[in-house]
Amino acid sequence: MNNITPSGGGTLKRNLGLWAIVGLGLGYMTPTVVFDTFGLVAEETNNVVPLAYTVALVVMLFTAISYGRMASAIPSAGSAYTYVKESMHPNAGFMVGWTSLIDYMLLPMVNCLIIRSYLEALFPDVPGWLWVVIYCIAVTGIIYLTMRGTSNLNMLLLVFSIIVMIVFVAMVIAQLTGGAAPGVSPLHPFLHADVDFGTVLAGATIVCFSFIGFDAVTMYAEEAKHPSIMPKAIMFTVLIGGAIFLIAAYFTQWRFPDSTVFPQEAIEDSTLPEIGLQVGGPVLQAVLTAAGFCATLASGLASHASVSRMLLVMGRNSVLPRKVFGYINPKTHTPTFNIVLTGAVSLLAMAFTLEQIAAYINYGALIAFSFVNISVIAYFAIRRNRRHTPADIFTYLVLPGIGLALTIMLWLNLDGHALLGGLIWSGLGFLYLLYITRGFTKQVAGFDENQPVTGVISNQALDLDAFSDLDKK
Template sequence: MSKTAVKGVAKGANLKRNLGLWAIVGLGLGYMTPTVVFDTFGMVARDTNNVVPLAYLVALIVMVFTAISYGKMAGAIPSAGSAYTYVRESMHPNVGFLVGWTSLIDYMLLPMVNCLIIRSYLEAIFPGVPGWIWVVAYCVLTTSVIYLTMRGTSNLNGILLVFSIIVMAVFIVMVWAQLAGGEGVGSVADMQPFFHDGVTASAVLMGATIVCFSFIGFDAVTMYVEEARSPKLVPRALLLTVALGGAIFLIAGYFAQLRFPAWEEFAPGGDMQFIEDSTLPLMGEAVGGPVLMAVLTAAGFAATLASGLASHASVSRMLLVMGRNNVLPKKYFGFINAKTHTPTFNIVLTGVVCMLAVAFTLEMIAAFINYGALIAFSFVNISVIAWFAIRKGRRKTPRDIFKYIVMPLIGFGMTVILWVNLHLDALIGGVAWTLIGLGYLLFLTKGFKKKVASFDEDQPVTGFNKIPLDEQ
């Protein structure tokens, strides 16, 4: 199909409204990858002094307020898009551009996170094989698949989501039996995972910034507003996705913390490699031996691979949209291969960036991703005030003041608290990336003398929520 035809479909066709509430929630949960609670368990336990579920509880509270703000904006601006769309429409195109630019950190690094997790799984199973081999193999595999096709992955995500949750439930049941038998803290009901001597607020907030990474993906639910049977479903789906995802993380984190009350169990001889990479295989082996280790790793592997394909496809399409709008050089980023009908340049570029997983740890990449996500979350909360209270004048009654000023301000304040507790290196790197975006914005607008080219929310921006390029 020609580029003209693809463009015509993207701009002229309407998406079919065939997604119900639970279908949208399933897509959001699948993108969040529930097994990630075990992947980051070791590093969060270390940083919080062994109160992982408390860190998840703090992050969940922040996410609930932010999800409410996303829901309000999705209802007010029922267009496929996310933070950059809401900020652009409610505040200013230039501010929207900077928020969108910052969000690119999430899009570009999420595939690398999945690669790092897959690498840690395979290193645990095949300890004699150098890690870089798994990184290269993973990047070549995912890049090749997406290079040839970019079909939606919602059905696959649904299957893998159910499989992952079933395996997690089996893990919890086995942990319950071991706790009753005296393992871990020796009890299935204990407040130690939430509070004990030596726990500090600063440590919990630091841990919350890490586990905030686990929730990334819930905001992708807003992308389905044009495919939902009714736009009114999206705000409900947002809250359900956050609530169910938070419940899964809390329950799994609680029982895991009871079974592994000290993070030092994952650092034999003081070796921090097992802390900085995924601890899922180690937890599976400790609870159920080689069999559970294999099953739990398989569940994490499958869910992570599906999420990796989706995130890889997402960033390639985001870059395609930016290329079509001349925000990035259209010749390269806006190119679609005539044979595969995929944005091959963007796909290969993402694969190359993903190979940098050879030199990074999961902890560091998660921190960089959280920088972009938390800024996006902060500005969505501000957008509620800008759109409803200022533009629409919804500030004259106590009810409106509470809904459109007080609640988003609480969400914004909570998000900022997490934001300023980010890892220093991630903060420095994130600010540097934002400043690069500001310089690029000055170039695009010739010193703010003309309007910046906007991100086009009518173009597909994710791997499975719009019409796949090879089906157009």
């Protein structure tokens, strides 16, 4: 395989197996975030949180299929940026990559914000900025040194948090059996008199950022032991993550059928500690908070590592300065500058709140999801001419078309401030694109039709139907 040589002479190392990548994706998704945002989503949806997650999961499943298709055809890091660049046009790829940098760059900050809120609650006399600095230094240092070590630590943290969530659900079931929610129907979390589809869509738009992680696993395509495992990793991540969210949201909503039982400040910040306190007292509150801490740290590791690889791909293409962003340390096999830069950006968690950041993340994510669905149509149906048989029409036109339509449905319910801020960011990206293309008089720097991002498309004959035959090597 003739990979493009990155700045510095180092290369990414293929040492991640299927479950290591799925673990990074689930870690990215932060399973315990369902408790952090539960009060906010319950208030928004008139107390049908699991229904909001169901709608979001359906949208994500169709989009996950599109990600799997593109990961089979273009086994490269870079995710939506690479897929749009290779299937449509380098300028379009740049704009999608630039816009999706919002969610990739801000997600590590979200994790830092949640960690800060946990530690401030435990140690109220310690200034919050100090926890932000300690967290950023620790996470940046771990990812700087080793990707395999990052994966192993992520898996340990993830397993602990899921075990605690299982214990929590078992306790809630025992309480419900004992009459903790008298008169509340088991169908109440999905259907009751105050359910309004408009508010459910608004809630689904909020929780869709919880699913960001299944798409981020495509960032590890060049570190997977074999490219063929990527579509399977994507589907396992979204299905397992969706199941965790739905089960936890369902039993929590059944146990707490009305969000007014939570203090307003908890709804605006995080209801996780309050949920733990009301279900199991101070002991469960401490244990559930510890699980939230571990899950958030796992997400911090995964999201930090992912954005550094997206910056790497854009640097290798000279869309961003190659010598800086395209550098891989030959000793650690990691894009060290990008890792440090992401850590520096995360320090801004000193000045923002979770609610402010989460809305902007959804803007970048929905842009990426929309264009990956479009990429399937462009790459397979148009460029590969696979649109003449019923099977091809269904696979490469109907399925991604449904995914695109569902994503647009969430777009229509995006927060107005997030939409405005996102459009400003996209506008800045467009101005930068004008600059690097000299007013569209030349291609985006570094683009070569005959040499895609990794060099693997023209040099390695990968089966385009690998998504349908995932065990084939």
